Amino acid sequence: MTATGRQPVSSTAAAIGAKIRLRRQQRGMSAAETARRAGLSKATLSQLEAGKGNPTIDTLDAIAIALGIPLADLLAREADTGPVYRPGTPAAPGEVSRELLRRISSGNSLEIWRLRVPPETELAGVPHATGTIEHLLVSSGRVTAGPVDAPQELNPGDMLAFAGDAPHFYRTDTEPVDITVVLASPINP
Known part of the structure; x- marks a missing residue:
């Protein structure tokens, strides 16, 4: 939890949420229609699209079916062609x-x-x-x-x-x- 009491947005959740929104918009579907077809509330779908949810595979599968796309379309990450730098971190002594x-x-x-x-x-x-x-x-x-x-x-x-x-x-x-x-x-x- 953050200092504001909100759950932090993970990069995975944000990427999946962006994919859901992109694919929904490509299909010309409203959030309400997509949620209805997937058996979700519109609020739940909005949370997922904002990257603030933690969807199960079953939920993602229902969304993929509602959008008429393969589940992998929501899970696949785009190639990152830019440089990626990860600074080293110290290890705690005596721990794996x-x-x-x-x-x-x-x-x-x-x-x-x-x-x-x-x-x-x-x-x-x-x-x-x-x-x-x-x-x-x-x-x-x-x-x-x-x-x-x-x-x-x-x-x-x-x-x-x-x-x-x-x-x-x-x-x-x-x-x-x-x-x-x-x-x-x-x-x-």
């Missing part, structure tokens, strides 16, 4: 830190994460969606990571790619580790 750096769509969903793991920590990696490939690039520290049946010892500068849809793990030694993780997941139409 995960930080989404970038999400890119282009036939695959690409997410770039920063993973910081404290010394003497083992972290189980939850299997991702079928077909996901996980790429690790070690910035600092030493880590044993990868599929549970074929882990690799990695040093700074080492890169490892493996099937992220199977059980995997990360285990640090006596020093903290900083890893850039790129998840490439297929987008199913």
Whole structure:
């Protein structure tokens, strides 16, 4: 919550809201008509278009059906061609830190994460969606990571790619580790 008591607008909610409004306007439909067809109140639709809601997939699906468009049209992000700068952030000592750096769509969903793991920590990696490939690039520290049946010892500068849809793990030694993780997941139409 903000100091004014309002829920902050997330960039995802704002992007989806803008897509809903754009597609509705492209169809020449009023907010009232779109809401009626989707089984929503006009106030709910207005909140979503303003990026202030947190719609369920079922709600987005109802809106897509009302607009006669694929659900993916509301979820797909436009390509960002400009430079993107994300300043580094400090990690809390002794805690695992995960930080989404970038999400890119282009036939695959690409997410770039920063993973910081404290010394003497083992972290189980939850299997991702079928077909996901996980790429690790070690910035600092030493880590044993990868599929549970074929882990690799990695040093700074080492890169490892493996099937992220199977059980995997990360285990640090006596020093903290900083890893850039790129998840490439297929987008199913």
